[in-house]
Amino acid sequence: MEWVDTHLWTIPLMPLLGVLVHIFLGGTLGKKLVGILACLLVFISFGLSVVVLLRLLELPAEERHLLDNFLPWIRVGAFSADWAFRADTLSAVMLLVVTGVGFLIHVYSTGYMHDDPKYIRFFAYLNLFTFSMLVLVLASNVFLMFIGWEGVGLCSYLLIGFWFHDLNNATAGMKAFIVNRVGDWSFLCGVLLLFWSLGKYTGTYTVDFYEINRLAPELPAGIALAVGLLLFGGAAGKSAQIPLYVWLPDAMAGPTPVSALIHAATMVTAGVYMIARFSGLYLSAPDAMMVVATVGALTALFSATIALAQNDIKKVLAYSTVSQLGYMFLGVGVGAFSAGIFHLMTHAFFKGLLFLGAGSVIHGLHGEQDLRRMGALKSKMPWTWLTFMAAWLAIAGFPGLSGFFSKDEILWQAFSSEHGHWALWLVGFIAAGLTAFYMTRLVVMTFYGESRWPEHAHPHESPRNMTVPLAVLAVLCVIGGYVGVPAILHGANYFEHWMEPAVTWAAGHGGAEAAEHAAELGSHGLEALLMAASVGVALLGIGIGWWMYSRRRDIPEAAFQRWPNLYRWVLNKYYVDELYQWLVVDNLLRLTRLSGRFDLAVIDGAVNGSAWLTERVSAISGWIDNTFVDGAVNGVAEVTRAAGGRLRLIQTGRVQQYLTFAAAMVAIGVAGIILWPSIQPWLAELWSGAI
Amino acid sequence: MIPATHILAVGAALFCLGLFALLSRRNAVAVFMGIELMLNAANLNFVAFNQARPEALDGQVAAVFVIMLAAAEFAVALALILSLHQMFHCVHLDEADEMKG
Numbered sequence: 001m002e003w004v005d006t007h008l009w010t011i012p013l014m015p016l017l018g019v020l021v022h023i024f025l026g027g028t029l030g031k032k033l034v035g036i037l038a039c040l041l042v043f044i045s046f047g048l049s050v051v052v053l054l055r056l057l058e059l060p061a062e063e064r065h066l067l068d069n070f071l072p073w074i075r076v077g078a079f080s081a082d083w084a085f086r087a088d089t090l091s092a093v094m095l096l097v098v099t100g101v102g103f104l105i106h107v108y109s110t111g112y113m114h115d116d117p118k119y120i121r122f123f124a125y126l127n128l129f130t131f132s133m134l135v136l137v138l139a140s141n142v143f144l145m146f147i148g149w150e151g152v153g154l155c156s157y158l159l160i161g162f163w164f165h166d167l168n169n170a171t172a173g174m175k176a177f178i179v180n181r182v183g184d185w186s187f188l189c190g191v192l193l194l195f196w197s198l199g200k201y202t203g204t205y206t207v208d209f210y211e212i213n214r215l216a217p218e219l220p221a222g223i224a225l226a227v228g229l230l231l232f233g234g235a236a237g238k239s240a241q242i243p244l245y246v247w248l249p250d251a252m253a254g255p256t257p258v259s260a261l262i263h264a265a266t267m268v269t270a271g272v273y274m275i276a277r278f279s280g281l282y283l284s285a286p287d288a289m290m291v292v293a294t295v296g297a298l299t300a301l302f303s304a305t306i307a308l309a310q311n312d313i314k315k316v317l318a319y320s321t322v323s324q325l326g327y328m329f330l331g332v333g334v335g336a337f338s339a340g341i342f343h344l345m346t347h348a349f350f351k352g353l354l355f356l357g358a359g360s361v362i363h364g365l366h367g368e369q370d371l372r373r374m375g376a377l378k379s380k381m382p383w384t385w386l387t388f389m390a391a392w393l394a395i396a397g398f399p400g401l402s403g404f405f406s407k408d409e410i411l412w413q414a415f416s417s418e419h420g421h422w423a424l425w426l427v428g429f430i431a432a433g434l435t436a437f438y439m440t441r442l443v444v445m446t447f448y449g450e451s452r453w454p455e456h457a458h459p460h461e462s463p464r465n466m467t468v469p470l471a472v473l474a475v476l477c478v479i480g481g482y483v484g485v486p487a488i489l490h491g492a493n494y495f496e497h498w499m500e501p502a503v504t505w506a507a508g509h510g511g512a513e514a515a516e517h518a519a520e521l522g523s524h525g526l527e528a529l530l531m532a533a534s535v536g537v538a539l540l541g542i543g544i545g546w547w548m549y550s551r552r553r554d555i556p557e558a559a560f561q562r563w564p565n566l567y568r569w570v571l572n573k574y575y576v577d578e579l580y581q582w583l584v585v586d587n588l589l590r591l592t593r594l595s596g597r598f599d600l601a602v603i604d605g606a607v608n609g610s611a612w613l614t615e616r617v618s619a620i621s622g623w624i625d626n627t628f629v630d631g632a633v634n635g636v637a638e639v640t641r642a643a644g645g646r647l648r649l650i651q652t653g654r655v656q657q658y659l660t661f662a663a664a665m666v667a668i669g670v671a672g673i674i675l676w677p678s679i680q681p682w683l684a685e686l687w688s689g690a691i
Numbered sequence: 692m693i694p695a696t697h698i699l700a701v702g703a704a705l706f707c708l709g710l711f712a713l714l715s716r717r718n719a720v721a722v723f724m725g726i727e728l729m730l731n732a733a734n735l736n737f738v739a740f741n742q743a744r745p746e747a748l749d750g751q752v753a754a755v756f757v758i759m760l761a762a763a764e765f766a767v768a769l770a771l772i773l774s775l776h777q778m779f780h781c782v783h784l785d786e787a788d789e790m791k792g
Contacts, residue, residue: 651791652791653788653789653790653791654785654788655784655787656713656714656722656784659713659714663710
């Protein structure tokens with residue numbers, strides 16, 4: 001098992017290999033092999049992650065930390081940012097979630113995407129996503145994490161717009177990418193400010209998470225707050241929090257397994273993971289944590305209300321995801337990092353399952369996504385129904401299922417933590433009731449009541465390779481919560497103790513200390529009361545939802561009739577998209593057009609003017625060249641040619657003529673030699689006379 | 692004993708005749724006859740100058756050498772004339788003006 005200490009890099013390597021094979025050999029391998037290979041490689045990564053987990057379990061609790069620095073990258077003086085992967089208790093959880101849920105969704109995709117012409121490309125993207133996500137969670141420094149961070153963003157864009165021949169899908173992909181870019185800008189600013197201020201105030205330039213968390217308390221409070229807020233801006237973009245949540249519902253344009261893997265289980269939780277990674281930094285900036293918790297709570301409530309009125313099954317789940325992500329931020333924002341990550345894990349199970357179940361329903365109804373044309377699918381799709389029930393009860397917070405434990409832990413911490421407040425608890429509490437209500441509405445409208453699908457639809461159960469992952473996730477939904485049973489229910493809260501080494505820092509209380517603080521603050525009686533209250537609100541939500549949508553359909557109808565404006569507001573998501581369009585997009589377009597005109601008139605004018613000038617100058621220089629330089633050269637050539645023309649006349653080809661010339665020259669020469677003595681004095685006289 | 696100047700005068704006349712034939716005749720065979728005349732004019736000079744040193748004989752040996760050379764040269768010349776005839780189907784030198792510039 002010690003082998004894995006220096007071989008952490010093999011975990012992301014597997015899906016990367018998959019990407020290369022699919023791209024370069026996919027055509028030759030064929031669909032079937034590509035599907036098998038993609039699943040197999042992710043499964044190997046999962047196996048390696050389990051090895052990492054076992055290895056960490058071997059070590060004593062406070063030494064559960066593997067660092068594999070396998071490739072130097074940036075080294076300047078004392079500063080270094082290397083390709084180094086870190087497996088501590090936090091990243092081990094993320095590893096298991098990413099590879100485990102990822103594997104199940106890969107298997108599911110082999111069924112769901114079976115008839116798609118771009119099957120091979122789909123798996124190449126999916127493997128690339130898994131690779132990027134693994135780099136993100138394993139990275140030991142911020143720069144490396146940023147590579148994974150951007151990589152998952154790219155894959156998200158590629159997969160949302162996977163069916164890009166429909167313009168809407170391509171637009172949704174662009175929207176996701178651009179909104180994420182806003183967040184990434186904030187994230188990058190935060191990282192650079194952090195890097196600079198760490199160097200300035202502590203003398204250590206570093207990007208390593210552990211170093212940052214250790215040094216963070218030495219930062220001035222204002223800087224720590226600014227860094228915390230900027231980083232949270234990045235997290236809000238990636239994890240779809242107010243005000244940057246608008247891309248996630250549109251991201252449902254992608255294939256459903258993508259929605260399950262990227263936009264529910266893994267990528268969108270990267271922001272929560274990032275905050276937990278910077279736990280030391282956030283603990284030294286309590287105001288930033290307050291913002292995180294408040295935004296998280298408001299997002300949880302806000303998007304839960306939108307989910308009440310949506311009719312697209314995937315849109316409901318999307319807003320539910322935004323809402324649940326808000327819970328996670330509420331958790332990490334009140335310093336309960338382990339509770340946030342715990343909810344992240346259980347959410348990956350039940351929301352992944354909900355999306356896969358929804359995908360199965362859509363698959364069975366040949367692409368129908370509208371809840372108003374579903375109903376009575378229980379007997380038609382028994383496996384989908386059964387597994388969906390587990391996920392529904394888990395997300396609704398039904399006692400004993402995974403979602404109950406994690407959500408309750410967050411609510412209790414929101415109330416009792418030193419960073420918490422009763423108002424935060426109240427918002428989360430209301431959102432929990434709404435969650436139970438809209439999920440019940442979804443379930444009733446999909447599986448119960450009268451059938452509203454057309455006669456010729458013939459819904460059918462999905463193939464085995466889709467139902468088996470559903471079943472596995474359903475089991476996880478049911479039992480996944482038992483790793484974190486709180487003390488009040490006579491559990492050991494194993495999960496919290498497990499997370500402790502990764503999120504406990506000198507600056508404040510993380511993990512168990514926060515729990516102790518909570519124990520001081522509130523008695524067990526209070527905790528039991530709050531737990532009873534949240535169970536009560538969950539059951540109430542389920543009950544009302546069930547009663548209203550299966551017995552008294554007239555009540556929601558009457559409510560819509562009574563408050564049509566309110567209904568329209570909620571249905572249209574409070575017109576936030578329109579607001580952004582008007583406020584940001586239109587103004588940006590206006591600015592772009594203005595700068596386009598400036599470009600045309602001034603920049604292009606300058607360029608064209610200088611081109612015109614150059615043209616004139618070169619015309620003159622060309623004329624000089626033609627007339628004088630070429631004239632001289634041609635003149636010489638002409639003279640030579642004329643002389644040659646004359647001289648060629650004596651080259652007649654007649655040998656006798658040549659000989660005649662030769663003889664004549666000899667005769668003249670001989671005559672000259674003979675006559676020279678008599679000519680010479682005469683010539684000399686002539687010469688001197690001339691001078 | 693004929694004085695050397697007479698012989699030299701005959702030789703010079705003969706050389707001029709040969710040169711004239713060489714330059715003026717169209718027929719290649721006649722041109723070669725001119726060349727023979729010029730060679731023999733030179734021979735006469737060799738023999739005439741040998742009178743100055745009768746015991747040495749080198750002038751006469753040179754004359755014999757030239758005769759021999761003329762025979763060899765004529766063999767080559769005949770071959771040239773034959774190939775000339777093959778190419779131009781006559782032996783007129785003014786027809787063979789392929790080297791005209």
